[in-house]
Amino acid sequence: MPLSWNEIRHNAHAFAKDWAEESNEDAEAKTFWDEFFAIFGVKRRVVASFEEPVKNLAGNWAYIDLFWPSKLLVEHKSRGKSLDKANSQAMEYIRGLKVAGRDNEVPQYVVVSDFARIALHDLDEDKTVTFKLAELPKHVHAFAFIAGYKQQRVDPDDPVNIDAVELLGKLHDELEAGGYAGHDLERFLVRILFCLFADKTGIFDSPNAFALYIENHTAEDGSDLGMHLDRFFDVLDKAKDKRQKNLLEELAELPHVNGALFKERLGFADFNRAMREKLLECTRFDWSKISPAVFGSLFQSVLEPRQRRQVGAHYTSERDILKLVRSLFLDELRAEFKKVKGNKNRLREFHDRLAALRFLDPACGCGNFLVVTYREIRLLELDVLKEIYAGGQQVMDIEHLSRVDVDAMFGIEISEFPALIAEVAMWLIDHQMNQAVSAEFGLYYVRLPLRKSAKITQANALRLDWEDVLPAGECSYVLGNPPFVGAKYQNAEQRKDLVEAAKNLKNAGLLDYVAGWYFKATQYSAGRKTPIAFVSTNSITQGEQVGVLWNELFRRGIRIRFAHRTFSWESEARGKAHVHVVIIGFGFGESVNKRLYDYELDPNHPTVTLVKQISPYLVEGPPTTVVNRSLPICEVPQIGIGNKPIDDGNYLFLPEEKTAFLKIEPKAARWFRRWLGSKEFINGWERWCLWLGDCPPSELRAMPEALKRVEAVQKFRLASPSEPTQKLAATPSRFHVENMPKGSFLVIPKVSSERRRFIPIGFMGPETLVSDLCFIVPNAGLYHFGILSSTMHMAWVRMVGGRLESRYRYSAKLVYNNYPWPKNVAEKKRARVEKNAQAVLDARLQFPQSTLADLYDPLTMPAPLVKAHRELDRAADACYRSTAFENDRSRVEFLFALYEELTAPITAALEENAPRKRRKKATD
Numbered sequence: 001m002p003l004s005w006n007e008i009r010h011n012a013h014a015f016a017k018d019w020a021e022e023s024n025e026d027a028e029a030k031t032f033w034d035e036f037f038a039i040f041g042v043k044r045r046v047v048a049s050f051e052e053p054v055k056n057l058a059g060n061w062a063y064i065d066l067f068w069p070s071k072l073l074v075e076h077k078s079r080g081k082s083l084d085k086a087n088s089q090a091m092e093y094i095r096g097l098k099v100a101g102r103d104n105e106v107p108q109y110v111v112v113s114d115f116a117r118i119a120l121h122d123l124d125e126d127k128t129v130t131f132k133l134a135e136l137p138k139h140v141h142a143f144a145f146i147a148g149y150k151q152q153r154v155d156p157d158d159p160v161n162i163d164a165v166e167l168l169g170k171l172h173d174e175l176e177a178g179g180y181a182g183h184d185l186e187r188f189l190v191r192i193l194f195c196l197f198a199d200k201t202g203i204f205d206s207p208n209a210f211a212l213y214i215e216n217h218t219a220e221d222g223s224d225l226g227m228h229l230d231r232f233f234d235v236l237d238k239a240k241d242k243r244q245k246n247l248l249e250e251l252a253e254l255p256h257v258n259g260a261l262f263k264e265r266l267g268f269a270d271f272n273r274a275m276r277e278k279l280l281e282c283t284r285f286d287w288s289k290i291s292p293a294v295f296g297s298l299f300q301s302v303l304e305p306r307q308r309r310q311v312g313a314h315y316t317s318e319r320d321i322l323k324l325v326r327s328l329f330l331d332e333l334r335a336e337f338k339k340v341k342g343n344k345n346r347l348r349e350f351h352d353r354l355a356a357l358r359f360l361d362p363a364c365g366c367g368n369f370l371v372v373t374y375r376e377i378r379l380l381e382l383d384v385l386k387e388i389y390a391g392g393q394q395v396m397d398i399e400h401l402s403r404v405d406v407d408a409m410f411g412i413e414i415s416e417f418p419a420l421i422a423e424v425a426m427w428l429i430d431h432q433m434n435q436a437v438s439a440e441f442g443l444y445y446v447r448l449p450l451r452k453s454a455k456i457t458q459a460n461a462l463r464l465d466w467e468d469v470l471p472a473g474e475c476s477y478v479l480g481n482p483p484f485v486g487a488k489y490q491n492a493e494q495r496k497d498l499v500e501a502a503k504n505l506k507n508a509g510l511l512d513y514v515a516g517w518y519f520k521a522t523q524y525s526a527g528r529k530t531p532i533a534f535v536s537t538n539s540i541t542q543g544e545q546v547g548v549l550w551n552e553l554f555r556r557g558i559r560i561r562f563a564h565r566t567f568s569w570e571s572e573a574r575g576k577a578h579v580h581v582v583i584i585g586f587g588f589g590e591s592v593n594k595r596l597y598d599y600e601l602d603p604n605h606p607t608v609t610l611v612k613q614i615s616p617y618l619v620e621g622p623p624t625t626v627v628n629r630s631l632p633i634c635e636v637p638q639i640g641i642g643n644k645p646i647d648d649g650n651y652l653f654l655p656e657e658k659t660a661f662l663k664i665e666p667k668a669a670r671w672f673r674r675w676l677g678s679k680e681f682i683n684g685w686e687r688w689c690l691w692l693g694d695c696p697p698s699e700l701r702a703m704p705e706a707l708k709r710v711e712a713v714q715k716f717r718l719a720s721p722s723e724p725t726q727k728l729a730a731t732p733s734r735f736h737v738e739n740m741p742k743g744s745f746l747v748i749p750k751v752s753s754e755r756r757r758f759i760p761i762g763f764m765g766p767e768t769l770v771s772d773l774c775f776i777v778p779n780a781g782l783y784h785f786g787i788l789s790s791t792m793h794m795a796w797v798r799m800v801g802g803r804l805e806s807r808y809r810y811s812a813k814l815v816y817n818n819y820p821w822p823k824n825v826a827e828k829k830r831a832r833v834e835k836n837a838q839a840v841l842d843a844r845l846q847f848p849q850s851t852l853a854d855l856y857d858p859l860t861m862p863a864p865l866v867k868a869h870r871e872l873d874r875a876a877d878a879c880y881r882s883t884a885f886e887n888d889r890s891r892v893e894f895l896f897a898l899y900e901e902l903t904a905p906i907t908a909a910l911e912e913n914a915p916r917k918r919r920k921k922a923t924d
Contacts, residue, residue: 211283222271364411367422485513543802550616642770644737678749684851786837790876822879
């Protein structure tokens with residue numbers, strides 16, 4: 001009977017270490033292959049011979065290094081020699097066998113090696129696997145033919161990828177369509193996932209035990225597959241001494257898994273032929289290469305798109321998880337490890353510290369952050385162990401070598417299915433890391449039966465006391481990727497969750513759902529300096545949310561310790577979501593070495609800057625926020641919204657509607673005025689407004705069709721549930737908001753595409769009416785137009801303004817009124833801005849057939865306009881300082897410093913007046 005795979009893997013680890021330094025073909029090649037066969041419990045001399053003679057094509061005798069007729073041919077070279085040349089030589093030997101009529105001896109397998117590398121060619125399957133000697137334990141299954149195991153024919157090895165995950169998702173869909181759904185289906189799929197992984201990584205002693213059991217013991221029509229799977233799972237749950245004596249050998253050899261994964265009795269899943277084939281297809285993927293992102297992808301693949309948005313079930317790629325993990329703790333721990341290297345006492349103390357770490361992900365989903373965190377801590381521990389046991393010190397007790405275990409990981413997840421996946425994911429990554437330890441120390445072990453597990457609590461994290469999951473005093477780090485649900489997309493329960501987490505904070509309704517985790521983490525870590533970091537949509541660093549969220553967090557004592565500024569979030573999921581995110585590390589109290597990671601120059605390689613303070617806008621600056629202000633902080637023209645009719649569309653006309661109306665009411669011609677909203681202004685659309693507010697009563701009564709419109713507006717307003725709107729019915733020919741400057745004015749659209757480098761701004765005359773979808777700046781001149789059209793102002797807009805979806809949303813109270821205009825600008829510099837502002841307007845006029853949308857599209861923006869804006873930027877920047885700004889971040893940091901300077905007197909005056917007001921109130 002062949003050796004078990006546990007024994008074979010153990011032998012492979014030892015062999016790889018023993019032969020790590022050998023290089024001399026002549027002296028040691030034969031011993032190398034004798035010991036190689038011994039890995040599988042086979043005596044080489046029984047099946048294969050050295051120096052087998054065969055004639056080459058030239059008729060001369062040559063000698064095969066090692067030959068096992070009809071099975072294996074080996075060609076061995078000294079270390080560093082070409083394996084391609086060795087392979088060509090092996091092929092010559094095979095041709096020589098054929099010429100000599102020895103076709104029945106032609107081998108299926110050819111192996112070439114130089115000690116350091118091994119390449120195995122399967123001539124029947126036309127497959128090749130090449131690896132370093134140290135990786136032999138990982139590839140030892142490829143040599144199953146030596147031990148006498150029958151190889152399962154599968155598709156070429158593929159890494160686990162989205163195709164494999166979607167295949168499992170389709171299996172889920174078919175089972176659900178057949179009536180197998182809910183809790184049973186979810187736990188069933190998690191068990192399947194575990195078995196797929198166990199098949200490829202040695203958790204099961206026999207290779208492909210799961211796949212072969214399905215192939216060899218279930219009907220091809222799938223009719224009995226559910227029953228057999230239930231039997232398979234039941235065996236995995238029982239200790240070997242508790243199993244029935246007459247089990248099939250394939251079942252009896254299965255390990256005792258335990259861990260509660262297979263304990264619960266589930267209903268049978270009824271399969272058909274197609275579903276059985278889908279499951280077999282899943283077994284043909286190489287699940288040993290599974291990535292933590294796959295678990296999130298699996299979860300994503302079995303959710304409906306509508307549900308996906310509502311639960312915020314997005315997850316981050318492994319690349320982006322590492323951004324958080326490295327910034328929060330890994331880089332610091334790696335640096336500490338580097339310092340203690342060479343000192344075994346300090347290394348052991350450092351190992352003690354690693355073993356004591358505890359991690360909490362309060363929105364863990366499928367466990368991706370916990371999986372990557374655990375893997376990185378185990379890899380660091382492995383490096384520590386290698387240092388401790390350097391110098392040939394033998395390891396006797398490998399099972400107690402690693403002291404970092406999965407019970408150091410804690411998570412909270414609201415849904416059952418991802419919580420199950422998270423728990424299994426931790427067991428799987430633990431097994432991978434145990435394999436890495438085994439490979440390093442030449443001994444093989446697996447932690448079965450499962451006795452420890454990550455603690456994944458299924459609960460609503462915003463309603464749960466996190467102390468019940470992991471006492472705050474024991475928590476080392478809080479991290480994760482809370483759900484991305486915008487304020488307007490939250491359901492009633494989520495709004496209640498947020499209000500509860502924010503402790504009834506004023507204006508909490510403006511916040512995204514993720515803000516709840518910031519409040520809960522702050523409450524959880526109160527009185528401690530526990531490091532915390534979350535991935536969040538960048539909306540919490542823009543617009544009105546900033547003041548609501550961060551003012552409260554700063555008031556409680558929170559400070560930002562590091563931040564990754566906006567970058568594109570990469571999802572591995574089906575139906576990828578396109579989101580821009582930030583990573584914010586925070587905690588109580590000040591810290592040294594605050595870091596800003598910036599992706600403006602290279603989206604894949606950030607620049608890192610050490611700063612003294614980080615503002616909530618993720619630039620260097622104090623922990624203060626920009627809040628709504630009713631008047632500008634600088635001496636500039638005041639801004640207001642355009643006209644708001646509340647007319648049910650009765651006063652607004654498309655060109656053809658206006659023409660048709662004037663045919664029956666020609667006297668109304670002089671009361672029509674051009675109407676502009678954001679879309680009309682930017683896209684050049686023609687629209688008209690019948691403005692009757694200034695029409696004398698006698699003239700209005702003489703226009704019966706116009707009077708019908710007035711009457712319709714009155715009825716519409718009276719029917720409104722809003723009392724203020726009902727009052728407007730008393731003056732039906734007038735608007736709710738009227739803003740009609742007597743001279744020229746600036747128009748700023750409220751919403752504009754984020755693709756544009758500039759928000760299109762322009763001058764209009766009093767003959768045009770502008771809607772409340774735009775802002776109006778009366779009494780503005782070329783200087784004001786120039787500064788507002790500059791990159792300097794746009795940097796402020798992008799940082800301080802909010803977004804409508806991803807589009808710019810301009811704000812009067814937040815953006816314009818808080819904008820720090822240049823101080824004490826010399827007349828010469830002011831004139832230069834005005835000159836270049838006019839040049840921008842002139843450049844637009846060169847293209848009279850083009851709309852502002854055409855002119856400011858980044859792909860079609862004409863060269864003269866690009867050049868004019870470039871010169872305007874230089875002039876505007878020079879009004880702030882003589883040295884050029886490197887990028888938007890440097891601009892914003894300068895503007896925030898100026899903002900602090902400009903608002904300091906205002907703040908001081910408010911603080912000085914506050915006590916006086918309180919005394920007056922007390923006297924009253």
